Amino acid sequence: MVLMWSSQLLEQITKEGWKYPSNTEWWSSLKEKMAANAKTSQALALQAVEPMNYYTLFHHMAQLLPPDCIIVSEGANTMDIGRTMLPNSLPRHRLDAGTFGTMGVGLGFATAAAALERGQGTGQRVVCVEGDSAFGFSGMEVETMCRYKLAVVIIVVNNNGIYSGVDPETWSEMAKMGDLTTIAPPVTLLPEARYDEVMRAFGGQGFLVRTVEELHSALQASLSYWEGPSLINVLIDPASDRKQQEFPWLTRSHL
Template identity: 55%
Template sequence: VEGTGEELHNSVKSEVAIQSDMKPAVAQILEGLQRNKFVFSSQNEWWRELEKKCQDNKKIVQAMSADVSTPLNYYAVFHNLYEALPDNCIIVSEGANTMDIGRSMLFNNLPRHRLDAGTFGTMGVGPGFAIAAALYCRHYEPNKRVICVEGDSAFGFSGMEVETMVRYKLPITVVVVNNSGIYTGMEPEIFKDIQESGEITKVTPPGCLSSVTRYDNMMSLFGRVGFFVQTVPELKKAVNEALKIKDGPTIVNVIINPTADRKPQTFNWLTESKL
């Protein structure tokens, strides 16, 4: 079920593709099932296998969320970040693993409260989306907060929009999930050794960014404070303090393991490019 027609059959061809908003589509499907007295047994082999996979996935994610050893992993960050967020805030998210994992860890109870890069993963849209959302909140829902969760690579595309946020005094909390790379980065010592091993433009992996970049220090350009985070207690404290700021943005720079990854996927098409 997809509201936008051109998104139907994206990546994998659907057996049945319905262009509709979710609510009327589900209502009509349920009405048809009830009219035909359709019953699906909970003992069906397919259903039992699906239920087992759901429980197995849940256990894996719970274990990763509970692992708060440093450097942190994505799941521990998102689990504890979500617990610190105000109810029904608008969540903007973009990045590689940051956006993908965030979709399953940072939940929304209301429609139109998640903005991200969409199917094609167009990086750089996050801060602009957050600015638009914050302007909406200023005029129509002044008590609602905007949380902009960025991978460090994604943040690099349009991070200086922070100046726009400062200029218009928009209270956006920017959380940079910093693994020092695109999908994977490197520890500072290893990154330094590799760059010194030959011609720097030839030996530096294109997917690696500068290690442990202090994006939080960007706030000092405007006489404001950012937060540098390496542990879960620091994350909770930083988010709580950031949400107290009402006259402008701040950056919470969360350092995670440069080799942190998403939960293993069973099917390759779940992670392959959709272009």
């Protein structure tokens, strides 16, 4: 029944065309909201702060990635912010968790995409952007990538936690207070975990990045490396968050 309705709707639109005027109040308010969102995101992206926030990181990544690359995106804030700040330029060039928010699919997607691209010989690069928590679900798939010498660039957006973490100094202070299993928030991960060393352990390239300059250098080196995978471990501000949400209940963590 739904398929029949969809066919009828498509047939009618094809025949009649889309007649909703562009100067209506709804279109005007929508365009104003889009412009306001873009302005807010741009202001966050241009902040010259260290450690970087999500928006600054994605802003510089978008400038350096090839326009025909296959983007794999996985995580909470990482995937959501990346959908607006790191758009794909071509159709069918993006793989992410979709509306279900499934975690752990990113590296499998990237492996499959890289294997397909090798078989087709198109030369398109696969760039897999992972939150640090998302990477933890299937991070050992870097061994598969190294074993088959798949030219995947993995970028781990590392904020020391799920949604947010704590900085190394705070972690050290909590450790002095006693058992971390009872003191540290359950969504906190080990500060500044060396995911880049995991990749190196299997023979791939690993980079630890803290600054914009280091990001540029690591991305350029990774994109020119065709003998296997690379992992860029980007340490961002643990308190970094998405821009102010008009309806925060839609994105609020319940962990």
